[in-house]
Amino acid sequence: MQENYLAKWLNGDLTDAELAEFENSDAYASYKRIADTTDSMQAPEFDADGAYQALKNRRELRDNKVITLHPFRKFLRVAAVAAVLILGSYLYLNLSDETISTSFAENKEITLPDLSEVVLNADSEISYSESKWDKKRNVDLKGEAFFRVAKGKRFTVATDAGNVAVLGTQFNVENRKGFFEVTCFEGLVSVAFNNTVTQLRAGSSFIAIHGEIVESGAAHTSEPSWMHDESSFKSVPLKYVLDEFERQHDIAVKTQDIDLGQLFTGSFSNSDTGLALKSISVPSQIKFKFEGDKVLFYGENTP
Template identity: 60%
Template sequence: MQDNYLAKWLNDELTDAELAEFKKSEAYETYRKIKESASKLESPEFDKEKAWNTIEQRKTTETPKVFVLTPFKTFLRVAAVIAVLLAGSFFYLSTLNESFTTTYAENKFITLPDNSEVILNAASELSFNEKKWDSNRNVDLDGEAYFKVAKGEKFTVHTSQGLVTVLGTQFNVENRKDYFEVTCFEGLVSVTINGNETKLPAGNSILTIAGNSRKSKATVNGEPTWLSKESSFQSIPLHYVLDELQRQYDIEISTEHIDITQLFTGTFSNKNLELALQSISVPLQIKFNLDGNKVLFYAEEAP
């Protein structure tokens, strides 16, 4: 990150390219939270004329009083102020979470304080409290991530749609809008959705779409296909497939005369856009038009 990005960001002087690069830095989320907190601070209203009149009245009715502070008392007051500031800073910093984000068409490798490993898929966010990690191995996830958890105390992944709890194992969690899937590749994971707990041994997966859950099989000691630069689906509504295509290639997708609720089973490449478009369009017998970073999928009879 360029050294002057922070100052330019605070003054809203970054270009779009510089802003995109700055957002990729690990420090960005902390700066964003501090700026957001500072923006909420409000100064009290100040009536300048009223304050001036009050001073003038006191000058004519009161005899000035002189207070003499010994150097030691002055030192105590200054020390007290510094102590309050330090205590407040420590409390604020102890509540800050470490946060990692990925943009479209980006993956990120993260090592947690206990040497557990996480790989974030595109357009995802992971956060945790490093200060409390030794006593509380909790992470918050929005998006998709693959976990290799080091053995130890309970490890919990919090999402908006469910909890995943393990002691030490390898598993994948995807938490998107109305889409929540957990796949266990090694060990045993506990998944809680709407208060209902499900035990998933290695080689099993649970998927919830719009509140409806189903279980399926996975490869024991395997890994999610997106780590091999492929995205795979088994009877998934087409609009979720197109959403993932957008995330992997940072493109804009639209459809015309196509039922986006129809189910899709297949795989597309995360490295070759032309091949990915064909992998979706051919099985569904639909057409596509690629124009720059915009893709239109349309039915055979559509113009």
């Protein structure tokens, strides 16, 4: 058999005589099996686009990245953050106010930067600027407080209802919704209310209810009664008496068929709840009963 018979056979170029001679050779059977197996094999599909993208990705990962550093920009960012922190700290220390408050059935004593003393009654709050105290001795008050003011510059108590200005004295200020009272126990107190200024000397009071100034009697004590666990009233509408009971005893109050506008003169204990209830109900000719964690005040003729 000629050596080029295999190539010619694969290309289909053998003559009949040459094909007969090739088929009778010893190697033909092996070549025939190889050729049959090769014909049954299929080449996999080739994704040209996918192969190109994969090659591109490998090149990008292989390439060295060049990062441009800007040390001065980084310094500016750090400096900006530091400036914000410094400014925030300055504003907090110089503009923020000190605030002290009390909850129901709680009193609290505070000493101000000039050693003036303040005693907060229940459900009250004061705020002041400690950093500016030397230039402006000013206290904002919500609720009620007794002040013993140290000698020095003008001292002002600001409330929603009016302002109180003093110079080394002792006085009490109560500022509740619809009720404003100032009592001077020592020295001289100036009360600014509705564009009117009233001078109070020791032993006198100023009272305004629902924006109207009402007459008040003289104060015959050296301190307000609530400093000694007792709340006292003189011709005050019953509504404010019951509100004060609620604050001092931390008991919710409900009313039914009673005149909340009737005037009450008297006092009740801030430490003995049972005695306080009797001290309010007997002179007011009303009744009371507990309903869970509340107390109901009701008229004597209520079914």
